[in-house]
Amino acid sequence: MREVTATVLENKRIADEVYTLTFATEDEIAVRPGQFCMIGLGGFPLRRPIAVCKAEGERITVCYRLKGAGTRALAREYKQGEKLSVLLPLGNGFFVKEDEKRVAVVGGGVGIFPLIAAIRAYCGEKHVYSYMGFRNRAAICMEYELARSEKLVVATDDGSVGFHGTAVQAFMRDYDAVRPDVVLACGPTPMLRALKTAMEGKGVPVYVSLEERMGCGIGACLVCVCDKTNGEHARVCKDGPVFEISDVVL
């Protein structure tokens, strides 16, 4: 976990309201799949927590959706050569055990971006089956990264591309063929809830990456908590963002 001054290499639109930002850090930083960074923007008191999509030595890529004033400023003002203050790597990240060879990856919306890091990490050594949900054709992006998977199913809410329905529905349709040893997921809460229900009783570990508004991003301020099923709170930024799905209340 470090605070670095990064240089923007590229910051461009890749889909409807979605941007990809690549920046260079001063030196190489090891980032595990599922970890995130906090990006500081001039004039905004809070940094923005954004999942790392790709980490290649000192080149880090994140993707973000235009959501509020901060992400709009990030898209508008941080062109190539601009400096950014970035805190990284943060959080626990995904962890797939040695003997878990068949990995299903289920994502929706901006939730696909931390999963790209997982696909990149595991695609050579494991069987990776990806189910990615988008609103419609205009929202689809990063297909060339998703396509590293042994199998990729794109689902759209309106059926304009691929499976007509949600990523969870597409995944469950194929479930008996995929027979995953582990499931990695990230997406809107209703999607994660549907996945939790669908996976109940299957005895397969499901790891979900959660999103929450954050303060410090390093575990000190207790702003970004989630409820655990044992009644305790966990810090999304420090204890997560990845949790076993049965451990958290969605």
Next chain:
Amino acid sequence: MADLSVTICGKTLKNPVITASGTFGFGREFDEIYDISCLGGVATKGIALVPWAGNPVPRIAESRGVILNAVGLQNPGVEKFIAEDLAWLKQKTRVIANVVGRTLEDYEGVCARLDGLVDFLELNISCPNVKCGGMAFGIRPENIEEITARAKAKCPNTPLIVKLSPNVESIAANAQAAQRGGADCISLVNTFTGMAIDIERRRPVLANNTGGVSGAGIKPIAVRMVYEAAHAVTIPVIGMGGITCAEDAVEFMMAGAAAVQVGTQNFTDTRACPKIIAALNDWCDRHGIEKAASLTGTLTLN
């Protein structure tokens, strides 16, 4: 190289920069980014007699130049703090234990338990985000005097700081009430009660609806209140509210603060405090000031 040390209630801090309660946990996470032994002190996360769960999420929002928080004083309780964090934090820097409660007895219990174990106790009677306790004790002068007297009776061996709310009629009257109750020091300001609205949903951003406003945007109001409080009492004052740089800290000290606390800026810039300490030294050097403590209360009104 200026002498940045300040002495408050007989205890010397290596510099006047203290991290503000609630923004810094018990220091461990920030210590992964920089060695927190450079700090003048750490005001801990609010500590209650038993663990508190805090408020639902979202607990934070942003507005121009400020943030709003409604964490609701989630904390692990005094026993866990003593068992897991106190010894570690004490060997790093001065420990200012921020004390919270729902009842007078809660406050008394935490003060009694921590008396002699920490460098200072900071009585949080100014949190706007909890239904019982918190700010309820910190609005009316007579309540402030009573809770201060009862807490002080339980911590004869530890200087007691009373942290004041700015959401009051007269900050001078409340500062005097704390002094009458036996406070050894006061700190201010806690956050201003505010609201931020998500206009797409026509709902407050915070689950708690309202939250405490902090950050650079509140600084002029905080400076004015520190000035008024410092000139109403004879005990030392710790100033805070929107400090982002050494020049801000100097402002608060000139207004009457013996030391300062930095809160929200720890989120904006994780290394804010060490930067402020270094820049304060530079500022003193540039202005020929040998002792930073000499800045306190040197403001002349127009």
